[in-house]
Each structure stands twice: as structure tokens, then as C-alpha cells.
Amino acid sequence: MAKMAASMVESGEDAFRKIFKFYKRRNPPPDFSDVIDFSRGVPSDKVIPAKLDLVAVSDTEAARVGLQPVRDWRAFSLQGYPGFIFISNPFLLGSQPFWVRQCLKTYPQKPNVCNLDMHMSSSDTQDIWGKSIHGLSCPPSGKREPKTLLERLRWVTLGYHYNWDTKTKDPWSVGVMWLRSHTYSANHYTPFPAELNLLSFQITAACGFPGFNAEAGILNYYRSDSSLGIHVDESELDHSRPLLSFSFGQSAIFLLGGTCRHDPPTAMYMHSGDVMVMSGESRLLYHAVPCIIPAPQGHTALEMEDCSLASSLRDSTVVEQMSEQDWAVCSRYIQSSRVNVTIRQVLGPGQSFPETPSHHHRTDAGQTDGYHEGSVDGERSKRMRSSSCDFVDIGKT
Ligand code: SIN
Numbered sequence: 277m278a279k280m281a282a283s284m285v286e287s288g289e290d291a292f293r294k295i296f297k298f299y300k301r302r303n304p305p306p307d308f309s310d311v312i313d314f315s316r317g318v319p320s321d322k323v324i325p326a327k328l329d330l331v332a333v334s335d336t337e338a339a340r341v342g343l344q345p346v347r348d349w350r351a352f353s354l355q356g357y358p359g360f361i362f363i364s365n366p367f368l369l370g371s372q373p374f375w376v377r378q379c380l381k382t383y384p385q386k387p388n389v390c391n392l393d394m395h396m397s398s399s400d401t402q403d404i405w406g407k408s409i410h411g412l413s414c415p416p417s418g419k420r421e422p423k424t425l426l427e428r429l430r431w432v433t434l435g436y437h438y439n440w441d442t443k444t445k446d447p448w449s450v451g452v453m454w455l456r457s458h459t460y461s462a463n464h465y466t467p468f469p470a471e472l473n474l475l476s477f478q479i480t481a482a483c484g485f486p487g488f489n490a491e492a493g494i495l496n497y498y499r500s501d502s503s504l505g506i507h508v509d510e511s512e513l514d515h516s517r518p519l520l521s522f523s524f525g526q527s528a529i530f531l532l533g534g535t536c537r538h539d540p541p542t543a544m545y546m547h548s549g550d551v552m553v554m555s556g557e558s559r560l561l562y563h564a565v566p567c568i569i570p571a572p573q574g575h576t577a578l579e580m581e582d583c584s585l586a587s588s589l590r591d592s593t594v595v596e597q598m599s600e601q602d603w604a605v606c607s608r609y610i611q612s613s614r615v616n617v618t619i620r621q622v623l624g625p626g627q628s629f630p631e632t633p634s635h636h637h638r639t640d641a642g643q644t645d646g647y648h649e650g651s652v653d654g655e656r657s658k659r660m661r662s663s664s665c666d667f668v669d670i671g672k673t
Contacts, residue, residue: 291540292506292533292562299529299543299566300503308569311529312544314352314364322542326351326361332481339588341475342371342595346482354542357532359518359556361483365549370586372549372578374595376524376606378472379495379615381405384429387466389437391430404429405605412605426609427499434493435468436460436622438511459511460492460622462629468493471594476520476619483553485518491622498528498614504565506537509554514624518555522617524548525578525610527569533562545569548578548610568614578610 299306312320328351335345343349349366367375384390384404392401408424439459473490480488492512496504509519523546530552533541541562546552554561583603589595598606623629 290537292531292537292564295541295543296506296531296564296566299531308529310543312354312542314350314362314544314550315547317350322355324353324355326353326363326483328482329484330482332484332486333478337478339368340592340594341471341478342368342374342589342592343475343478344368349482351483354532357542357558357561359554360532360558360561361553361555362544363479363551363553365547366479366551367549368586368588370581370584370589371592371595372524373581373583373598373603373606375475375522376578376610376615377598377602378469379432379524379617380426380606380609381602383434383469383472383493383495384426384432388432388434390432392425392428401425409601409605412608413601429497430502431497432493432495434472434495435465435490436492437464437466438492438494439464460513460629472617472619474594479551480518480520480553483518483555485555488517488520489621490520490619492620494618494620496616496618498526498565498568498616500526500568500570500612502614503567506531506533506562506564508560508562509618509620510560512620512622513627513629514621515559516624517621518553519559520619521552521554522619523550523552524615524617526571526612526614528565528614528616529567529569531564531566532558533564535561537562546616565616570612578607 299308312323314323328346328349330347333343333346338345343366346366350364351366352362352364354360354362386398386402390401390404392404404425408426411421411424412426437460439461468490472493476490477488480486498504512519525548527545527547530544530546531541532544533539539562541564546565554563583598583600585592585595585597
């Protein structure tokens, strides 16, 4: 735990909330010196090299989805968090641009669901990429331009679509925490992207979870002022399966807490390409993203990559060469943004959803999901947030 932040916490307090606010603060900026940075090797005695299954995934299988050979991954565990694995950017040079393009161009397409569907017609949200590339390709004019749809994108759901309406408030806390429950249903499903399933399958297999089946995904799109409230991912019916998280673009602070809000969280950086696996005892821990950290000089390592495939990727059947025009749009977007993808297996083998009345996905414009922070579309969103402040997450209280 961050010593600076921890020293502010008194016993019996909502320690997570306090530390979340500490890292979310802009003025004066917080002291980040206690934040674990896995990209710097083994920086603290809390960090232990993680054991991977080196034969579960062949080098060819790994390269197919753009990953380095498993023996080259820098994977870590954290003392006190059994089942938590942090893999510091295991991607082959040149493969992240492909995954970023999938997140920006492919996954927001129908039939997947996104926040813009909540208050726009399906024809308006039909081609988010196509409608945004002109605005994102033009050099800034200095004038205040309307935001493109891509810049207004906050979340996309894949597979079993997460239903934001069905969150319940944590009875323990004072209106700042969401438990995700009963949020998937059999009749709100569209095919899960095969290449993302394969990527998830390989990573989880190397982490000791063979046979993982990616059934639901949530993509979160963060602008520089976004944050993600304190929550536990408990909606999935089978918690013995891990939760997988991919980060692309700008860096962020991730807070990993305990099973109750008294437990002060550990802060760590998530950089572009980093992968986290939450399994076992760490599967149901409180976590949050209090802030996005712009890369030094405004450049992430990813921005420096170019879109031509490295020789190790030329035989990949999944990671495709992308056009310079697509990469120009993606790299402009990630100069100020971060994309996170969490992947879940919802059902265990032989498991099915309990019989419940079908969930209707929200289509009304008058609510926010209370979980994402930061503006979706300027004034409108500010109005919506302020009229539902009981239901917003910790950052707005
Ligand atoms: C999540 O917890 O759903 C996403 C966390 C992240 O953005 O890293």
C-alpha cells in the first residue's frame, strides 16, 4: 500500500475511498512514489516473479495472437494477493496497433452495444469509426470542434452484454460503490470476437487456466480526466474462472483492495500492453482506476510503434497488417486516451442462467450508469450526473 496514502487512513474508515481520492486529486498532484511499476522489474519486496505454465502455449500459438514466447513474459505476483498475476506487456513489437484498431474500429460496431446507443438511434451509431475519422485525422484547428463519436465512446460490451441497469448499491457503503449482480442474461448475447477469445485463451492457459472460454467483454474508453469507480466484478456465475484485463494507450493507476472497503488498496501503474489476471482469492477484490497518467512527453511506447508488422508477426493468422490511415487515427486517439478490455467467462462448464424474467437493455437517456467517470458528451452528461448524484461513484461525491 502507498505509505503516503496509507498514513491518512484511520482504522474503521473506508480506506479504499480515501486512497482513491488521494490518487484522483489534481491540485496539488499526489505523490506517486509508492506506486508499483512492474515495467521496472521487481521494484519492491511485495513483488514476486509469477510461475507460468511454459509449455501450455507454443511459441507459434503465442505469435499467432501477437504475443512473445511465454518464457519471455515478465509476470509478477503480489504478496497478499493470491491469484493476482501482472504480465508486463507480453505483446510482440508491432502487434499492439492491431489490438488497438480492433478496440476502436471493429468492436464498437453493431451488433455490439455501446454507451452511445443509450441516447442515439441505431443508424447514428452504426459506423462510429467511419463518422469519426475525418475529425480525428485533421490537425487541431485551434477552434473548439465538436467531439467525434469515437471521442464520446465510453464503453462497449461484447458477447453476453453487461446490463448496467441491474447494479445494486453496496449496503455497507454510503452510496459510492456498485456490486455488479444479475447483469447478464441468455437472451442478450451476440457472438464474441474469435480473435479476442483466442488471445484470452492463450494468456489464461499460460497462467494455469486451460480451457478458458471468453463469453463477455467490457471495453472502457478513458479520456485524460476519466476514472473508474470502486467495484467488485461478481456478476459472472463461475468465479473459479479468472478475469482478464488488457490496457492500451495512456497509462493509469490501478488500485487493488481487499474483500472489504476497510482494506487499504495497493496502487500500481498499468501501461500500454500490460495484462492482469485476477483469479482465485483475488477474483472478487475491490478495485478501481482513480486516474489516467499522461506518458512522459505525451508519448507511450505504443505511439512510437509503427503499423508495419515485425517479421515475427508475418505468419500470424490473427494479427493483420493495418493501413497507415487506420494507424494515424488510432495513434492520434491514444495520444490522450486509454482503452481497457476486461474479459470474463460467465458460465462454468454445464452451467446455465437461472430462469428469470428477461432483462431489457436500457434505452432511456435520463440515466447514467453510475460507474464511469468523466464526461460522455459534455453538458448533457453533466446535467445527467448532477441529477443522479446518489448514484454516481466515489469520484463525484
Ligand atoms: C474494470 O475494472 O472493469 C476496468 C479496470 C481498468 O480499466 O483497468
